[in-house]
Amino acid sequence: MIWRFLADVVMVVHGAxxxxxxxxxxxxxxxxxLIWAHLAIVVWNIVIVxxxxxxxxTATEKYFRRRGGETPYPAGYIEHYLDGKLWPEGATPxxxxxxxxxxxxxYIGFFILQRRRKAAGQAKVRGDSVGPRT
Structure with missing residues (x-):
């Protein structure tokens, strides 16, 4: 029973x-x-694709399912849980x-915001006004 629970935990973490x-x-x-953690996940996904x-x-989830007496699904996580359910079957690519x-x-939005924050920070350091004077 613990193995099936662990498989379900891995499935949920994978979805997250x-x-x-x-x-x-x-x-x-x-x-x-947070961008650094996200970048790691992006690189991970690029490599896998x-x-x-x-x-x-996915292999970890399947291992726990086997240990729990279940037959693991034959395909990958996305094909098993999402393809044909969240989008039309076969549209995964x-x-x-x-x-x-x-x-x-x-990422484009992130870098634009970072530039604006940096510019606003430099304006404050120089003593420039960044807002209305009161």
């Missing part, structure tokens, strides 16, 4: 990592230091491209 992949760049707009090897998180585009958009 995928959600973080999509929105982490936007979260970094508010909490800039480009090299096309099995995700170790398109969804991956959209996901990476969302990340690029979030």
């Amino acid at each position: 990592l995928l959600v973080f992949f999509l929105i982490g760049g936007f979260l970094a707009w508010r909490w800039p230091k 480009l090299v096309d090897f099995g995700c170790p998180v 398109i969804v991956e491209k959209i996901g990476f585009a969302i990340v690029v958009i979030s």
Whole structure:
């Protein structure tokens, strides 16, 4: 029973990592230091997609499912849990491209905000007014 519980925990964590992949760049707009954790997840996903090897998180879930007496699903996490449920079956390559585009958009916004913050910080240091005088 503990093995099935662990498999479910890994499944939920895996889903959370995928959600973080999509929105982490936007979260970094508010909490800039978060960008480093997000960048690690992005690089991880790029490698998995480009090299096309099995995700170790999926392998861990399947290991726990086997230990719990279940037959693990044959495909990957996305194909098993999301393909055909969250988007039309077989559209995963398109969804991956959209996901990476969302990340690029979030990073563009992040870098624009960082430049503005830096410029505002330099204006304060120089004594320039950055707002109305009262």
